[in-house]
Amino acid sequence: MNEESSERRRRMHKRTVECDGYLRDDGLWEVEARLIDTKPFAQQDRYRGELKPGEPVHDIALRLAVDDGMTIVEAETIMRSTPFPTCIEVEPILQRLVGERIGKGWRALVRQKIGPLETCTHLSELLGPAVTALFQTMSYGKTPEGGGSLDNQRSSTERPFFIGGCHSWRTDGPIVAEMFPQFSAKRPAGA
Template sequence: MPLSTPAPRSHLHNRHVVYRGYRREDGLWDIEAELRDTKTGDFTVSSERVWRGGEPIHGMAIRLTVDSQAVVRAIEVAMDDVPHGACPAAAPPMQRMVGSSLARGWRRSIDQHLGGIEGCAHLRELLFNMATAAFQTMVDAVLPADAPPPFLGKCKTWDFDGETVQRIYPMFYQRRHERVA
């Protein structure tokens, strides 16, 4: 169902975010995220410079390399387009995420290692959803057959007591005690 017809308006900003997941030949997994912000017209940041319409204000990418237990083994960050000279200083602290688990406490770990002025708000936004992209990539390969997929119990469609779980995952239907936190 499409959105309704909007009120008259002016298009000013675009944000494009892409996540990709890869299985590596060495048994590890690469999860990549990219963020690109552009304006539709010229844009000025006071005391900085003018960006022409369509020119990226933010152009950032992250690659997480994780093992089969969803633990971060390596992280790489690119900040090719940023609005301020100080922005690239947020890349080195990203190494603090190595050793963190995407499975449990991921957002807490991001806040602990990169919260406030310790990191970049845009890189944190990308990291938040990298766990979801990782599980979408890895679910069939690393999830034990007797464990419910991590998305069960996380939305209306995947309710343990719902028709979809009963039909697709009958072995987990009404098994609330196995919910993944």
């Protein structure tokens, strides 16, 4: 997108989502995700007084640590800036996910464990990019230097989590047929 069209539009809001993934010394995988909402103009906040341009309306972060099987071992939320003082009451909510496995049915599991009125919409939204960043963090394995992202999974007898998860990884597509023929549903030409 281009910033040059500023004479035809005015920015009214900016949301930044940033995720960082780590391999910890104890062998756990960790992701930190942060969502920041700002306005480019001064505004009056009922509970915090005047917010200057660029000062966060929302500054919400979460941290998840998982084992190699994608079971959540640790979960934490930090509500740094919120529009209402009651928002911080949801900080402990992600603890309900400790012991749960991220995988097929993940979104439904989260909805089952955490009701919509028990959490913050922004925190719920942040779980999506956090989990996909976690998958990317783990994709090269624990010894990534010089390897390809799939080297540690190609000879797998257990279907990798990403197969069947998007257009390129569909089981009847050319990528799965080439890279993971053991999980391919692609029919040979003329069959």
